[in-house]
Amino acid sequence: MDTEFPLPFVPSHSPPENPGEDPLLFCFWRRELLVTPDGIMPTVSEIDQHGVEAVRTQYLGQLGERPCYSAELEADFKAPEGFVTRDLRMLFGSLDEVTHALAGRAVQIVEWDRTHQHCGACGQATELSTTDRSRSCPECQIPMYPRLAPAMIVAVERGDEILLGRSGNFPPGIFSILAGFVEPGESAEEAVIREVYEETRIVVENVRYFGSQAWPFPNSLMLGFTAEYKSGSVDTRYDAEMESADFFHVDDLPNTFPGNISISQWLLNDFIERKQGKSGS
Ligand SMILES: [Zn+2]
Known part of the structure; x- marks a missing residue:
């Protein structure tokens, strides 16, 4: 028995022979997405009607019944x-979550290509692989895949306190x-221990995975x-x-x-909920 793909978007590098529904088109000018002012994604035929020319396009996969492409x-x-x-x-909040994540995927594939x-x-000149996204x-036979840079982000707790820092390029305060x-x-766990020490001279233990977020x-x-x-005392020198x-x-x-769009905020909110819940306030 066939089972359904467990996520709303099914990624693929090979386009369907018969597209069926008018495909969604994620067009990027530099790293900016082409949308209506209300945050509605255009389809291929809508873009064609406006005579918009793409430098190159990439097939992304299928969102429900709808094929999705990106374009530079x-x-x-x-x-x-x-x-x-x-x-x-x-566009956080004006595109729905699935579409926003898909746009984040699309911009990275456009940039890689x-x-x-x-x-x-x-x-x-390189050639597009027919077997995977490369x-x-x-x-040289060197395969080149879309770049993905793993980064760690950590909520360091000391009782009811949390370690926070500010970099010089943050807004004031x-x-x-x-x-x-x-x-x-x-x-990733070693990166947590190293980064916290490098940035603050604090030594941490009991490093535990919380969750992840694609951040394009x-x-x-x-x-x-x-x-x-x-152990240690905070020293940022x-x-x-x-x-x-x-x-x-x-x-x-x-x-x-402000907001609740990034894993940084989810970690901080999780800390606040656990600590304030504990104190009953
Ligand atoms: Zn070469």
């Missing part, structure tokens, strides 16, 4: 009447939980963790980007980024 727009592209281009960060037309080793050099990229050869700005996979304070950091009590938290 010309550098001098101007949005036709009734459309705007928007950074995906501006745009920047891997030639081999990085010998300069030859391009490869016919000379805003703090956030700590984050950093995983380095080659390192586990530009190509991260955020791996969320909780961890417990073990050894990290050039960290302006200040401290442990804050759950009842006396500083300003953080």
Whole structure:
């Protein structure tokens, strides 16, 4: 018996022979998505009606019955009447979650295709694979896949306190939980321990996985963790980007980024709910 794919979107690199429904088209000018001002995604025929030309297109997969494609727009592209281009960060809340995630997938595939037309080793034109989402050099045989950068983000707790820091490029007064990229050869848990130490000189233990989030700005996979304070006192002098950091009590938290769209906020909210629930307030 055939069973249904367990997620709303079924990714694939090979387009259907008969598209059936008018496909959705995720067009990007630079990293901005072409949508209506109300956040409605256009279809291929709607885009065709406006005479919009794409530099290249990519098949993404199937959203229910609807095939989905991405397209790279010309550098001098101007949005036709009734459309705007928007950074995906501006579209949280105006696109539904599944469509927003699909747009995040699409922009990364468009960018990968745009920047891997030639081999990085010998300069030859690359060819699209028919077996998976890759391009490869016919000379070197080096496969090139879409880039994905794993990063960790961690809520460090010390009793009813949480470790928050601010980097110099944050808006004034805003703090956030700590984050950093995983380095080659390192586990995500090791990255948690290393980053927290590098940024604040705090040693953590009991590192536990919380959840993850695709974060297409530009190509991260955020791996969320909780961890417990073990030893040390906060010292940010050894990290050039960290302006200040401290442990804050759950009842006396500083300003953080508003909204509830990122795993950073989900981790902080989880901390607040657990601690305030415990104290019965
Ligand atoms: Zn090559």
